[in-house]
Amino acid sequence: MAFTISVNQKAYTVDVDGDTPLLWVLRDVLGMTGTKFGCGVALCGACTVHIDGAPTRSCVTVIDNIGKSEITTIEAIGATAPGAKIQKAWLDREVVQCGYCQSGQIMSASALLARNPHPTDADIDSAMSGNICRCGTYLRIREAIMQAAQS
Amino acid sequence: MILDRIASTATESPPSASTHNISRRGFLHAGAAAGGGLMLSLRLPFARGEADAADADSFAPNAFVRIDRDGRVVLTMPYVEMGQGTYTSIPMLIAEELEVELAQVRLEHAPPNERLYANPLLGVQATGNSNAIRGAWQPMRQAGATARVMLVSAAAKRWNVDPTSCRAQNGEVLHAPTGRRIKYGELAADAASLPVPQGVALKQPKDFKLIGTPAKRLDTPPKVNGSAIYGIDARPPGVKFATLAQSPVFGGRVRSVDDTSAKAVKGVRQIVRLDDAVAVVADHMGAAKKGLAALKIEWDEGPHAKLNTADIAAELEKATLTSGAVAQNIGDVGSAMAGAASKVEATYQVPFLAHATMEPMNCTAHVRSDGCEVWVGSQAIARVQAAAAKAAGVPVEKVVAHNHLIGGGFGRRLEADYAARAVEIAKQVDGPVKVVWTREEDIQHDMYRPYWFDRLTAGLDAKGMPIAWTNRFAGSSVIARWLPPGFNNGFDPDSTEGAIDLAYDLPNLHVEYVRAEPPGIPTAFWRSVGPSHNVFVTESFMDELAAAAKKDPVAYRRALLDKSPRAKAVLDLAAEKSGWGQPQPAGSGRGVALQFVFASYMAHVAEVEVGKDGAVRVRRVVCAVDCGTVVNPDTVRAQIQSAIIFGITAALHGDITLQNGRVQQSNFHDYLMVRMNEAPAIEVYIVQNFEPPGGMGECGTSLIVPAVGNAIFAATGKRLRRMPVDSAALKQPT
Numbered sequence: 001m002a003f004t005i006s007v008n009q010k011a012y013t014v015d016v017d018g019d020t021p022l023l024w025v026l027r028d029v030l031g032m033t034g035t036k037f038g039c040g041v042a043l044c045g046a047c048t049v050h051i052d053g054a055p056t057r058s059c060v061t062v063i064d065n066i067g068k069s070e071i072t073t074i075e076a077i078g079a080t081a082p083g084a085k086i087q088k089a090w091l092d093r094e095v096v097q098c099g100y101c102q103s104g105q106i107m108s109a110s111a112l113l114a115r116n117p118h119p120t121d122a123d124i125d126s127a128m129s130g131n132i133c134r135c136g137t138y139l140r141i142r143e144a145i146m147q148a149a150q151s
Numbered sequence: 152m153i154l155d156r157i158a159s160t161a162t163e164s165p166p167s168a169s170t171h172n173i174s175r176r177g178f179l180h181a182g183a184a185a186g187g188g189l190m191l192s193l194r195l196p197f198a199r200g201e202a203d204a205a206d207a208d209s210f211a212p213n214a215f216v217r218i219d220r221d222g223r224v225v226l227t228m229p230y231v232e233m234g235q236g237t238y239t240s241i242p243m244l245i246a247e248e249l250e251v252e253l254a255q256v257r258l259e260h261a262p263p264n265e266r267l268y269a270n271p272l273l274g275v276q277a278t279g280n281s282n283a284i285r286g287a288w289q290p291m292r293q294a295g296a297t298a299r300v301m302l303v304s305a306a307a308k309r310w311n312v313d314p315t316s317c318r319a320q321n322g323e324v325l326h327a328p329t330g331r332r333i334k335y336g337e338l339a340a341d342a343a344s345l346p347v348p349q350g351v352a353l354k355q356p357k358d359f360k361l362i363g364t365p366a367k368r369l370d371t372p373p374k375v376n377g378s379a380i381y382g383i384d385a386r387p388p389g390v391k392f393a394t395l396a397q398s399p400v401f402g403g404r405v406r407s408v409d410d411t412s413a414k415a416v417k418g419v420r421q422i423v424r425l426d427d428a429v430a431v432v433a434d435h436m437g438a439a440k441k442g443l444a445a446l447k448i449e450w451d452e453g454p455h456a457k458l459n460t461a462d463i464a465a466e467l468e469k470a471t472l473t474s475g476a477v478a479q480n481i482g483d484v485g486s487a488m489a490g491a492a493s494k495v496e497a498t499y500q501v502p503f504l505a506h507a508t509m510e511p512m513n514c515t516a517h518v519r520s521d522g523c524e525v526w527v528g529s530q531a532i533a534r535v536q537a538a539a540a541k542a543a544g545v546p547v548e549k550v551v552a553h554n555h556l557i558g559g560g561f562g563r564r565l566e567a568d569y570a571a572r573a574v575e576i577a578k579q580v581d582g583p584v585k586v587v588w589t590r591e592e593d594i595q596h597d598m599y600r601p602y603w604f605d606r607l608t609a610g611l612d613a614k615g616m617p618i619a620w621t622n623r624f625a626g627s628s629v630i631a632r633w634l635p636p637g638f639n640n641g642f643d644p645d646s647t648e649g650a651i652d653l654a655y656d657l658p659n660l661h662v663e664y665v666r667a668e669p670p671g672i673p674t675a676f677w678r679s680v681g682p683s684h685n686v687f688v689t690e691s692f693m694d695e696l697a698a699a700a701k702k703d704p705v706a707y708r709r710a711l712l713d714k715s716p717r718a719k720a721v722l723d724l725a726a727e728k729s730g731w732g733q734p735q736p737a738g739s740g741r742g743v744a745l746q747f748v749f750a751s752y753m754a755h756v757a758e759v760e761v762g763k764d765g766a767v768r769v770r771r772v773v774c775a776v777d778c779g780t781v782v783n784p785d786t787v788r789a790q791i792q793s794a795i796i797f798g799i800t801a802a803l804h805g806d807i808t809l810q811n812g813r814v815q816q817s818n819f820h821d822y823l824m825v826r827m828n829e830a831p832a833i834e835v836y837i838v839q840n841f842e843p844p845g846g847m848g849e850c851g852t853s854l855i856v857p858a859v860g861n862a863i864f865a866a867t868g869k870r871l872r873r874m875p876v877d878s879a880a881l882k883q884p885t
Contacts, residue, residue, distance in 0.1 A: 016437065017417045024437035028392050033384035034377020036558070038509050039590040040440070043819035046509060074377035087375045094367065094785055097234030097793055099374030100381060100509040100558030125828040132819060134509045134559050135234050136796025138830035140789070 003063050007032070008076035018064030023047045025063055026073060034074040034103050038132070045131030048104040049073050055111035055127075074103040082113040085151050089144035097135035105131050109145050118149050179290075179297055183343040188219040188336075189301065190343070193294045195228065195286045213261075214287075216245060216294050218302075222322055222336030224249065224256045230283045231260065231530055232370050233557040233564070234793075235848045236786035237283045239368045243782055244287060247361045248295030248354060250319040251335070258369070260554045261532075278530045278560070281749040281846025284782055288844050296351045298342070305341035306333050356780070356841040365785035370556075382528030382555040383513045387583040390515060391420060393576055394439040394587055395430040396446065397596050400812035401671045402453040405429060409447035416442045423579045430576045436587055443589075455671030455812040460602070463669040463809070464500060467604035470625035471498075475665030476641030479651035482659035487619035491610025495699050499607070499688045500873040503807035504600035504677055505822060510558020511593040514573035517583035522549030523574060524583070528557040530564040538567035542574035561797070562676035565633070566598055594822050595814040599807055600677030601627035601646075602669065603684045607692050610659075615700025616710065620657045622650055624688070625665040627674040641666060645676070649685030649853060654718035654747040655693070655711040671812055678797055682748040682853035687874060690744040690857035695870060704743050704861065705731055717777050717838075718747055721754040724775035724836050729756035735866075738762070739770070742861025746854050749846030751778040752838075755795075757831075757858035761866045763885075765878035769799050769831040769859055774851065776835065779842035787847050788835045794851025795833055800825040802856045806875050 004013045005022075007030065014029050021040075026032045026049070035058060038046030042057040049058045050072040077083030086109045089095075096102050105128070112119055112127040119127065124142055133141070184190035195214045214228040226245060232238040242256035299319045306324035307314035310331060317326050323334045356362075373379040398404060408429055410422040418438030423430040431442035488494070515526040516539065523543040529535045532554045540547040557564055573586040588596070603626035610619035630645045631638035637645075643664060651662050668674075677683055697707035705726045712719040722745050725731075735741060738761050745754045758771040774791050781787055804823035808815050816822040860871050867881055 016435065017441070019441070020435070020437040024392075024435045027384075028435035028437070031386060032377075033380070033386070036381075036509070037383065037436070037511065037587065039819050041590075041818060041820075044509070044590075044824075078376055090375045091367075091371060094371065094789065096368070096371045096374045097236075097789060098509070098557060098559045099234065099371070099379055102374055103377050106375060128827040130826075132509065132824045132826060134507060134561075134797070134824065136793040136800075136825070136830070137789075138796065138825075138827045139792055139833055141827065 003066070005063065005066050005071060006068070007071045008073060009070070014063070016063060019062045021059050022049070022061045022063055022066065022071070023058040026058060032073055032075055036100055036103050038101065038104070044101070045108060046101050046104040048107040048131065050077075050107060050111055053111065053114060055108050074107060077107060077110055080110065080114070082148070083110040085148040086110045086113060086144070089148040089151070093140050093144040093147060095137050095140040095144050097137055101131060101133045105133065105141055109141065109148070112145065113148055119145060179294060179347055181297070181301065181343065181347045183340065184217045184219070186219065187340045188217055188343070189298065189339040191216040191294050191298055193290050195290050214290070216298065218298065218335055218339040220336045220339055222255070222334050224251055225259060226256055227259045227261050229261045229278070231278045231554065231557060233278070233530065233560040235283070235790060236368055236783060237278070238370045239366055240284055240782045240786055241287050241291060242369065243361045243366055244291035245295040247359060248292045249299050251322040253361060253366055253369075255322055281848045281850070284844045285750060285846055288780070292353050293351065296353055297348060300348050300351050301342040301345050302335050302338045304345055305338040309333070309341065362780065362782050363784065366783050368786070379556055381510055381558045382526060383510050383558065383587060385515045385526035385553070385555060385585065387515065387517060387526065390583045390585050391432050391434065391580065392436045392439050392587065393423070393430045393432040393584050394436060394443055394589055395428050395572070395576070395592065396443055396448060397428040397592060398450050398452070399595065400450070400452040400455050401673065402455050403427060404451045404453060406449040406451040412445035413442040416445055421580060422446070423576050425575055428572065430586065432576070432580055432584055440589065452812060458671045458809055458812045460503070460808045463602055463672070464604060466669065467602060467625045467667055468498070470665045470667040471604055471606040471623050473665060475623060475625070475663035478642060478647040478662045478664050480661050481657065484619045484621055484659045484661040487659035488608070488610040488621070491619055492613040493611045493699070494608060495611065495696055496608045497692055497695060497872060499605040499691065501603045501684045501687060502805065502874060503602050503672065504801055504805045505594050505597040505807050505816070506559070506561045506563035506677060507594060507822060507824065508559030508561060508563055511590055512563070512569040512588040513586060514570045515583055515585040516570070516573040516577035518543050518574060518577040522551070523577070524551045524553070525570055525573065526553045526555065527570055528555040528564060529567070529570070530557065530560045531567065534565070534567040535570040538571040539574045542571040543578065561678040562680065563597065566675055568598065590819070591817040594816055594818065598673040598675030600683060601629065601674040605688045607688065609692070609696055611696065611700060615696070615702060617657055617696055619659045621661045622688070623663040623665065624650065625667040626684070627668050628666045629674055629676050631666065633676070645681045647681060647685070649682030649746065649748050650689060652747070653689065654715040654745060654752070655708070656714045657711070672809060678794070679849040679853035682746065682849070683801075686744070686746045686748065686853040687856040687860065690746065690854070691860050691870070691872070694742070694857070694861040694864060698864070703732070708743070708745055715747070717752045718745060720838060721745070721752045721775040721777050724838065725754035725756045725773050728775065728834060728836055729758070729773035731756060738866060740862045740865030740867070742858045742863070742865055744854050744858040744861060746850070748853065749850055751776060751845030751847060751850050753850045753854050755851075755854045755858040757855065757862045759859060759862040759866055761863060761881050763883045765880070765882035767803060767859070767863060767876050767878065767881065768829070769803070771832045771834070772855065772858070773834045774836065775838065776850070777838035777840065778845040778847050779840065780844045781837055781839070782844060784837060787837060790847045791835045791851040792833050794849060795855045796825050796830060798852035798855035799831070799859065801852070802859045802874055803876050
């Protein structure tokens, strides 16, 4: 069945089953590979996108539930003020190692900053503990969020 | 270190390197590059000392530096970037001596070609063993310096002046008396025709401008905006998407498949049946997964259907009662043990561990009648090429292998099983197919860090100091499978690293290794390899000896380090910075551990809290490191932070278990990772010196495990001799 979704302020029509997770629509159908697959069951956060600004695990969000909501992915997060701040802080603090999980980390962090411009350590723990980084870049992620919050 | 020892013990004839017909001129060859630039070919040894062992009459370059006419410096080398920062630190070595800005150096993945890029003794093109900087340190600087001298000579010749009146700076040659200058790009073609100068002096450390400074990583910007392309992101035109189920018991086979429901799933194109796996090919991974879930597969589980972890542990325990290959013998342990005032005996065990790279295993393959093409992220691309060729049934020259960024390696991507799988599936598919493993497949069909069983005895003198030390351990030899020439007379230089050549002065020491391959579970290298097991055992046991002697664990170790001043210095530094000896709240404790592996010295002090329920929290880790010359201090810090978190994950959570031949863990709910809320504060203190650089990507992992175990002992008085931490054993009675 055909679904029309809005991704990064552009409309796309895709013909997939209604229970298809958004992740695969983005990556495989639309070719937007910045959003990553990590676990498939919302345990790692690698696939995080924003749906109407809320950080959402796209691997368990089915296309049928999206409706007219606006989807923002890593490819466009730099166009938002919190996203740009987070990306800059990520570069300044040299957060990244292998980088695979960082799309999801940046999406979670920019959503945090958008709703809470001055997060505490506890706020960061709460917003970021759903995102696994196997390279263990957590300390720098925390520093970078703090830096972005002050910029 | 591992590969040093392999290089020195390999007795097989090395593949001839003389086919290149390049005569040895030092270790550098210069000539014209295609397009009219200067091309230097050089040899990066994979370990120190290899250059001496190589055939002096032949020269097989494995790295290339090209200076183009537009002035760009392009480096092609066999190491891959997987987050460890090599793509920044190696260009720093070239830029330092060549006198160019770091930004002027561009780095390219080497294409798969064992002939060009492999170590001639080992026959492999691989990134691992924390040896990139160790191998590149001397030759890369020499290449930069030699190219600089050639460019200066070319400029002097053009101006008809004495080369000593010219100097190189910022990518150009300057004639100071007249103020004339020419850019490198304009000199590259001239330089290519000059003889290669011999023995060009390298900079003194005091003159370093880049080395030792915190350079920005060159590979980072595309990784923050979604544009970086990993293997899983490859999209050749017309690609289809597949996922698979492999026999849940290793060694099992497909008995029957009912694919009626799977074929009815919208977007499913094809079901591919292999001997021991079934794959669903679809228009997208969502349909492939849905199709896979709809398959009804019956398995013939094969010979390992009743295998449990406890059976493997029992076999390994038994193996430690038989004699093994002597890994190291110092003095006379028998006599010393007989004369000891007291003895301490212990057995230790470490579990199987999965790699759980964030990017699950995947490979895209396109098999055509005349060859095969694969897209992948690999630590050993030439192995992928060979595995693909074998699976496709074509000569290796007919396989084009494209390497990509790696979403975590940790040793998993030194293997090529996922590439062989993709090709087996692609053989039955028309056009390219991307085979992506689910997380469940990734964890249940990993190749695991081996299970180890260790048996130790120490004899102490009247003052409680060790005068005899024996250690016999049993487990799988990854080297014997992965690199057979490295396994000699039962001796495995990887499995034994961290158990021998200790920093401590132990007058009588005897260490034996018993190779025992568990059935029904494949094993592989895992971040910090041999030391991942040995350092836990050695440093926990050393802590036991200190406790038996009723001595402070730092002071006890220190008394054994008179012959290893660099080890003593890092121990002292970690103790000082951690506030060692200062009181801790009840339920908390500090643990220390010390190691010399991968040619680097490191000490950790870990602080833990143990709750009444037995839950362990690592609150703070202080690390002191002496890794010789530091090329990029920010990368050293990043790697230590990373390695510590990786090791804490293993210490607190890591445990792959088998029941009825099946791996019981399947995803991040039962194979837990340390997350943001569990990450400790980490402080890194770097000892400054100009010794040759040591490895850095793995040291922190092996060392944190005993530091945490020793801290738990300090907090609770309970000694944990099996990892991971068993919270139930630490629970206080209510």
